[in-house]
Amino acid sequence: xxxxxxxxxxxxxxxxxxxxxxxxxxxxxxxxxxxxxxxxxxxxxxxxxxxxxxxxxxxxxxxxxxxxxxxxxxxxxxxxxxxxxxxxxxxxxxxxxxxxxxxxxxxxxxxxxxxxxxxxxxxxxxxxxxxxxxxxxxxxxxxxxxxxxxxxxxxxxxxxxxxxxxxxxxxxxxxxxxxxxxxxxxxxxxxxxxxxxxxxxxxxxxxxxxxxxxxxxxxxxxxxx
Amino acid sequence: xxxxxxxxxxxxxxxxxxxxxxxxxxxxxxxxxxxxxxxxxxxxxxxxxxxxxxxxxxxxxxxxxxxxxxxxxxxxxxxxxxxxxxxxxxxxxxxxxxxxxxxxxxxxxxxxxxxxxxxxxxxxxxxxxxxxxxxxxxxxxxxxxxxxxxxxxxxxxxxxxxxxxxxxxxxxxxxxxxxxxxxxxxxxxxxxxxxxxxxxxxxx
Numbered sequence: 001x002x003x004x005x006x007x008x009x010x011x012x013x014x015x016x017x018x019x020x021x022x023x024x025x026x027x028x029x030x031x032x033x034x035x036x037x038x039x040x041x042x043x044x045x046x047x048x049x050x051x052x053x054x055x056x057x058x059x060x061x062x063x064x065x066x067x068x069x070x071x072x073x074x075x076x077x078x079x080x081x082x083x084x085x086x087x088x089x090x091x092x093x094x095x096x097x098x099x100x101x102x103x104x105x106x107x108x109x110x111x112x113x114x115x116x117x118x119x120x121x122x123x124x125x126x127x128x129x130x131x132x133x134x135x136x137x138x139x140x141x142x143x144x145x146x147x148x149x150x151x152x153x154x155x156x157x158x159x160x161x162x163x164x165x166x167x168x169x170x171x172x173x174x175x176x177x178x179x180x181x182x183x184x185x186x187x188x189x190x191x192x193x194x195x196x197x198x199x200x201x202x203x204x205x206x207x208x209x210x211x212x213x214x215x216x217x218x219x220x221x222x223x224x225x
Numbered sequence: 226x227x228x229x230x231x232x233x234x235x236x237x238x239x240x241x242x243x244x245x246x247x248x249x250x251x252x253x254x255x256x257x258x259x260x261x262x263x264x265x266x267x268x269x270x271x272x273x274x275x276x277x278x279x280x281x282x283x284x285x286x287x288x289x290x291x292x293x294x295x296x297x298x299x300x301x302x303x304x305x306x307x308x309x310x311x312x313x314x315x316x317x318x319x320x321x322x323x324x325x326x327x328x329x330x331x332x333x334x335x336x337x338x339x340x341x342x343x344x345x346x347x348x349x350x351x352x353x354x355x356x357x358x359x360x361x362x363x364x365x366x367x368x369x370x371x372x373x374x375x376x377x378x379x380x381x382x383x384x385x386x387x388x389x390x391x392x393x394x395x396x397x398x399x400x401x402x403x404x405x406x407x408x409x410x411x412x413x414x415x416x417x418x419x420x421x422x423x424x425x426x427x428x429x
Contacts, residue, residue: 005333005334006332006333007332007333007355007356008332008333008355008356008359008360008383009332009356009359009360010352010356011356013351013352013353013356013357014353015353015368016348016353016354016357017347017348017351018348018369020346020347021346021347021348022346022347023269023343023344023345023346023347024344025347026241027241028240028241028244028245030270031244031245031248031262031266033266033269034261034262034263034265034266035244035248035251035257035262037265038257038261038262039251039257041261042256051333051334054334063352066347067335067347067350069240072240072243072244075247084254084256085250085251085254085256089250089254090246090247090250092246092250093245093246093247093249093250095250095253095254097254098253098254098255099254099255099256101256103255103256103257103258103261104257104258104261105258105260105261106258106260106261106264108261109261109264109265110264112311113265113268113310114309114310115310116309116310116311116312116313116314117311117314118314118315119314119315119387120314120315147333147385148385149332149383151332151359163315163386163388166315166386167387183386183388185388190360193359193360197360198360199360199361199362200375201378202362202363202378202379202380202381203378203379203380203381204380204381204382205380205381205382206383206385207383207384207385207386207388208385208386209386
């Protein structure tokens with residue numbers, strides 16, 4: 001979605017506040033972090049659905065609130081959507097009924113942190129693109145979760161590396177299905193993205209799923225894409 | 226734009242109250258085990274942090290074979306030192322050279338290699354860094370005190386998928402005789418994000 005979270009290249013945010021060196025600036029942020037991770041371990045949603053929930057914060061609020069407020073919003077939204085809590089319970093902070101889902105125990109938490117959630121899957125199709133090949137990012141604007149940032153839509157870059165097939169984030173957020181799609185590291189020259197406002201001698205490397213990309217030929221045949 | 230912008234947000238008391246309510250509700254409903262909550266916060270507050278990444282960098286600086294393995298396939302190389310798991314499942318290490326400087330950002334959220342760097346500093350997650358790192362990296366680096374020669378190519382890595390990036394900084398001159406432990410002590414988090422370089426400690 002073209003949400004407020006999609007910040008690459010946006011202007012007006014001022015200097016970087018380097019006084020913010022800590023991960024947590026307030027105690028409540030630690031709690032939001034811990035609650036988000038433990039609730040994620042209930043297995044009712046995946047990481048991409050969690051990201052989508054955060055992105056769906058009202059744009060004005062997203063930009064005027066801090067990072068862990070986005071997480072708080074995302075967690076409350078998912079808990080409500082999955083029926084794990086009711087709006088009334090959230091409002092009162094009091095439980096109407098106990099959940100039947102088992103909470104993640106410390107042992108389970110340790111195991112999940114240690115193993116992580118690898119996204120590499122067996123390849124089902126051959127890779128469409130190869131290193132050194134020029135590709136163009138499709139000018140699509142899905143309303144759902146996607147990991148192609150707006151600032152490179154329609155821009156040409158060069159494939160530098162194949163990462164193998166990974167869980168396709170868009171589908172993972174939409175249906176929960178773990179569909180393999182080839183993932184490529186693509187290099188974009190700064191001047192191709194930012195034109196005459198680009199800084200000299202710089203480039204951006206972005207990891208992009210195959211469905212986001214067109215070959216140069218495909219792009220020339222249908223430049224609208 | 227160089228003026229500092231203050232972003233306004235809810236007064237702490239209001240949000241603190243909302244979080245407290247949610248926490249007690251989830252514990253009450255037995256959706257959250259309070260011990261798990263403590264474990265998670267303790268893990269990333271006290272146990273996992275940039276010391277891990279510094280050990281990886283110091284090893285790469287002192288062991289050419291390790292450096293090669295790290296640059297070829299970072300995940301198993303980092304695992305050799307015992308660092309693995311959540312948000313570090315698929316690691317790539319990018320090497321700074323006299324000709325190339327690398328820096329890492331996540332413009333869409335806050336993707337960051339937890340097992341080697343811990344959780345990201347607030348500035349990494351804030352709008353300004355996420356907006357500017359890709360479009361004016363040299364300006365951003367200047368704010369961090371790093372002015373690069375125009376001849377040096379700047380490569381910005383936008384972590385849009387589940388690949389996580391660790392920058393292998395340049396080893397500073399004058400540290401050639403340092404032990405691995407001494408080197409690890411001078412490697413900083415910001416240098417491994419790629420917004421600064423590692424400096425040699427001041428001569429006594």
